[in-house]
Amino acid sequence: MKMYLGFFSDNCAGVLPEIMEAISAENSGFTRPYGYDHTTGESKEVLREHLGDAEVNFMLTGTGANVALIAAALKPFQGVICPETAHINVDECGAPERFTSCKLLSVPAENGKLNPKYITKFAHNVGFEHNVQPVMVSISQATEAGSLYTVDEISEIARITHENGMYLHMDGARITNAACAMGKTIKEISGDLGVDLLSLGGTKAGMMFGEAAVFFNKELAADFKYIRKQSMQLLSKSRYIAAQFKRMFEDDLWLKAAGHANAMAAYLGERLEAINGVTLSRKPEVNAVFAQIPRSAIDVIIKEFGFYIWNEELNEVRLMTSFATEKKDIDAFADRLAEVMKTV
Ligand SMILES: Cc1ncc(COP(=O)(O)O)c(C=O)c1O
Incomplete structure (x- = not known):
């Protein structure tokens, strides 16, 4: 299975299609x-x-x-x-x-x-x-x-x-x-x-x-x-x-993109909070979610979904969202984590 890298960093996302078009439109003449x-x-x-x-x-x-x-x-x-x-x-x-x-x-x-x-x-x-x-x-x-x-x-x-x-x-x-x-x-x-x-x-x-x-x-x-x-x-x-x-x-492209990233973090936070044994270590305020997950579960899920271990001692991880994060990927992550948590 290919590892999902979207939560690793907001740098892992591609480019907004509107921005791609703007680059392309710029690309003529001297x-x-x-x-x-x-x-x-x-x-x-x-x-x-x-x-x-x-x-x-x-x-x-x-x-x-x-x-x-x-x-x-x-x-x-x-x-x-x-x-x-x-x-x-x-x-x-x-x-x-x-x-x-x-x-x-x-x-x-x-x-x-x-x-x-x-x-x-x-x-x-x-x-x-x-x-x-x-x-x-x-x-x-x-x-x-x-x-x-x-x-x-x-x-x-x-x-x-x-x-x-x-x-x-x-x-x-x-x-x-x-x-x-x-x-x-x-x-x-x-x-x-x-x-x-x-x-x-x-x-x-x-x-x-x-x-x-x-x-x-x-x-x-x-x-x-x-x-x-x-x-x-x-x-x-x-x-x-x-x-x-x-x-x-x-126009408000910046706002729409940031709004989506922030909303995805809020949704990810809600999904994680609902998993027994997982706690949010900070309140998601922007496009980052910090959660404490038992180490044995981190060790399994980190092979399937990329993310940073923020604090090794606390088993605290950082999950980032971006304009490109899709709800289905959050659901896939949360469902899989819930499954893994039942085995640890
Ligand atoms: C808070 C903060 N400042 C600055 C940067 C800029 O980094 P870069 O030099 O990779 O563009 C980053 C990127 O991760 C960041 O998170």
């Missing part, structure tokens, strides 16, 4: 490269409707967007306060440190979130030359643990960050899922609340590739065109990223 084409201009106009008066730069990868945004705001003796579970801290192979020379100041995470008390704690190091100078706070929305910061939590983090002379970065690899779940626009949960820099995700939302580095704080963008090139994120045929963003945001 244009200027490196972002000096018409589609890039049009796409930025479309994004401005969602982001307001922000500066937008197209990037290749989420890691690249995060790293280049850190480089735009920090000097090598400065650092980024982030929860220990942050993608920049655990899943970017040290790229932020290697390419920016800045230290990540990771602190204990609470359900994937940053407690603002740690910002104040690091603020005590300001001005002491023996300590890395904290200049940025980075939070992910949605978080790597599938949780959401509330509007009040983001505002409070932004307030404390700015009060201490620091910048707020948001890793928005899954910001469409977050905005959809919160019933808000992207701007309402980022720039409007004091986020200075946003890594705006496209890939997990249903694009083939492409992310955007967004400057709500435009002063920080002054040297960004050089930084993007040096960090190898300037795609020559950049019009294909632009075409995808334009299509994603020119």
Whole structure:
């Protein structure tokens, strides 16, 4: 039997058909490269409707967007306060440190979130030359643990960050899922609340590739065109990223895709909760489901359905959904898990 990989990551899904069509429609004639084409201009106009008066730069990868945004705001003796579970801290192979020379100041995470008390704690190091100078706070929305910061939590983090002379970065690899779940626009949960820099995700939302580095704080963008090139994120045929963003945001495609992914996670959560011996370890808030399953059952089912074991000690697994998740695959997984649970 072929292994089902849909729950492994939202990166395992293909591309939204509408995005495929947009790529194809872009595929004619000649244009200027490196972002000096018409589609890039049009796409930025479309994004401005969602982001307001922000500066937008197209990037290749989420890691690249995060790293280049850190480089735009920090000097090598400065650092980024982030929860220990942050993608920049655990899943970017040290790229932020290697390419920016800045230290990540990771602190204990609470359900994937940053407690603002740690910002104040690091603020005590300001001005002491023996300590890395904290200049940025980075939070992910949605978080790597599938949780959401509330509007009040983001505002409070932004307030404390700015009060201490620091910048707020948001890793928005899954910001469409977050905005959809919160019933808000992207701007309402980022720039409007004091986020200075946003890594705006496209890939997990249903694009083939492409992310955007967004400057709500435009002063920080002054040297960004050089930084993007040096960090190898300037795609020559950049019009294909632009075409995808334009299509994603020119109507509510982003919302429909995120809404489906989130709804599928809610359904998966319901199905798992109903299985004797399986418990949801976190409330599904976006497109991630975390469940505790007895190890002997994990060992059987993981051979048929791919997923991450998130916490080995707790036998906690992570199951992701996407725009492409089908109800029938959730049913197949839940039915099979229920069957396996009867044998363990
Ligand atoms: C929270 C978060 N940030 C950023 C990224 C971007 O990763 P990549 O560099 O693979 O595009 C991911 C992808 O898994 C992610 O989950």
